[in-house]
Amino acid sequence: MKEIVLATGNAHKVKEIDAILKTLGITVVPQSKYRVSEVPETGTTFVENAIIKARNAAQQTGLPAIADDSGIEVDVLHGEPGVYSSRFSAPYADDLKNLDKLINCIRPYPLEQRTARYWCIMVFMRHAKDPTPIICQASWEGLLLTEKRGQNGFGYDPIFLIPELQKTAAEISLNEKNSMSHRAKALDLLLKRLAEIYK
Numbered sequence: 001m002k003e004i005v006l007a008t009g010n011a012h013k014v015k016e017i018d019a020i021l022k023t024l025g026i027t028v029v030p031q032s033k034y035r036v037s038e039v040p041e042t043g044t045t046f047v048e049n050a051i052i053k054a055r056n057a058a059q060q061t062g063l064p065a066i067a068d069d070s071g072i073e074v075d076v077l078h079g080e081p082g083v084y085s086s087r088f089s090a091p092y093a094d095d096l097k098n099l100d101k102l103i104n105c106i107r108p109y110p111l112e113q114r115t116a117r118y119w120c121i122m123v124f125m126r127h128a129k130d131p132t133p134i135i136c137q138a139s140w141e142g143l144l145l146t147e148k149r150g151q152n153g154f155g156y157d158p159i160f161l162i163p164e165l166q167k168t169a170a171e172i173s174l175n176e177k178n179s180m181s182h183r184a185k186a187l188d189l190l191l192k193r194l195a196e197i198y199k
Contacts, residue, residue: 002026002198004124005034007057007067012154016178017066020187024198028066036060046071046083050123051133059128066190070120070183072156074102074144076109085155095155099148102156107146114144118160120182122190126197134193138185142169153177 004021006014006028018028039056043049046069053067071085081088081102089101106114117139124134141163148158150170157169162180169177178184 003029003063005029005031005036005057005061005063005065007031007036007053007065009038010154013068013183016174016183017068017187019174020178020184020191021194024191024194026194026198031057031061031065034061034063041069041083043069044083046119046121046137047123047135049083050121050135051125054123054125054133055128055130058125058130062127064124064126066122066124068120068122068183068186070118072102072116072118072160074106074114074116076113076115077105080105099156099158102144103146103148103159106144111143111145115141116144116160117141118156118182120186122183122186124190124194134190136186136189136193138182138189140180140182140185 002025004026006017009030009032014028014030021028036057039052041049041052043052049069050067054065057065071082073079073082087093089097119139122136143161143163145159145161149168150158153170160169162169
């Protein structure tokens, strides 16, 4: 099996992405396997941050690398938390603190105004100096609740309501999530591009 390093320390992301890319005979390994040191996410966009992370992982491992940068964009908050989704409440915040801060920010608004979308940008770099990285992006539309529901998923999933299911992203199975999420859609686009490379 071909090996691609995933530029993240997030075990949930590794699991989701590995499950999808296995169909191409690709094994996705976390960068921690190669003791890749973290790189500061200094970009102001999801695209910039994903490229920074993919280049860093490829440089330190010598392997092709995939990085994603993702987050949630809330309309009544003018796009926040956006690129700061994982550090919304503090530089090294955990999911719970970020979630609680977002709930407090949106609480004054009625449900119909709490429109939001998850964004995922996936970047694939063949090597650290790849001048033409593959960039794929996709979104997932929803509404935000002010009460947490469900035990699955991570991040803002417990309040991200999927209107057509009337369930949060934390109330659906991983298989269901992998058929509709922002990451699944972006990965599907990336899969088509990788299929051309890894024939």
